Amino acid sequence: MRDVSIIGIGQTPVAEHWGKSLKDLAAEAIQEAIKDAQVERVDALYVGNMCSGTLNGQEHLGALISDWVGLRGVEAVKIEAACGSGAAALRLGYVAVAGELADFVVVAGVEKMTDRPGQQVTAALAMAADADFEAQNGLSFVALNALLMRRYMHEYGVPHGDFAPFTINAHKNAIGNPYALFPHAVTAQDFCVARMVADPVNLLDSSPVCDGAAAVVLCPTSLARSLGARPVRIRASSSSTDTIALHDRRDLLGLEAAALSAAKAYRQAKVTPQDIDLFELHDAFTIVSVLSLEACGFAERGRGVRLGTEGDIAIGGQIPITTMGGLKARGHPVGATGIYQVIEVALQLREQAGANQVRDAHLGMAQNIGGSGATVVTTILEAVE
């Protein structure tokens, strides 16, 4: 088992890229990552993506993209775990390098969502849920998260407005991120009057889906140093699942897969939540931010909201989250998000986060969630001096 590092990163802005196809976006991110890594050889390519079949009429992305970026012949495959596809692909890239089966691996996440109208996108995203017992009953993906939010508000007596700090914080941080979809501030007032999507979830509780691609290059840490790059070491990589359907969960608000995945990661890295300097969590909806913080040990059950209201989630706070805008304001091109999160942690650890720099960032955690908590991949990264 080898130690693995990230030695190159590349990302496109998250935007409505009318002029760029899925292939174009993937190529842009991958070529930037390979250039950043300064590698001359790639042994494998893993592509994270959720909706290429339903929204782009295209599967078989491994072969499509490997050829398109000049890696014809290289081992390549698409990996899918709903909105967790990006980090799921990273997990397998990590396994290939750690397991000594490949030296230089490119992991890319890509999603092209703007070629089809809204209802088709909503239907495609609903495939992250149970087809027969959730989607067929008319439950949209937003509705499932709304059910979680309403239950949480009921059990812990939390008013909707208490979730506003998560959105306000994400937007504030997006201003300093040139790749962000929504680099503008949002106020508590904006949050209160935002249109309902599936109550109590309103437009500003919900992350925007869009186009984007992001890529990293992995290699053994021992090789990383000799390449002269600024490696970021993968201290831990773990993945867990839970039931796909909300109604089958043992503990609806416990986000068990996140708790399990985080516990495995902490064990592998030999750290506790107190050691984590920043957390790129999966803020698909404000409720998921709160449940993630609780499941990963940053707050007790029912008290996660206070990390927002008390300012702990800010860049200068106890546990900075969404430091470059998160899913809410950087954007959520679903299959690519997991890679964007890891890149943002890497930028923080490399001290390249500009106005959003978290001071003394040594250990960062990224957590990517598929569906309503059914697949959770956690990655802990460390700066290598």
Place this chain on the structure above:
Amino acid sequence: MEIARHWRLQRHRYGLVGEVCNHCGVKIFPARDVCPECNAPAKTPFTFSGKGEVYSYSTVHHPPEGFEPFAPYVVALVRLAEGPLVAAQLTDVEGETIEIGMPVEMVTRRLRDDGNKGTIVYGYKFRPVVVGRASVEAKDASVRL
């Protein structure tokens, strides 16, 4: 037009038929043949009463494709009297105040159409239990389809 798929689910959708685990007694919906509690094989059919209460709910304003004609509609997690949670729409709730804990009962309603010439898909929804209204056994209601 996924006739075989909908046909496979008819006992679930029209009869609220799940399973009971003979080993630990847990009631299971939807049927999955293996007990989620004790992992024993669980293939004995069990017909739920259709009675339950609202565990959580939400009104969908932006439906996925195929559900647009019905929007806005209410979806819920319903805690069935026998134990399991089920995800379903609430029906006959126009003008009603929905509350967590309110008693509901299963009825069979139209879920969606598969286009103009496609199958009409029916399934379970839950309506508020109204005091004074004759309570209908879920099983009988579905047979009268």
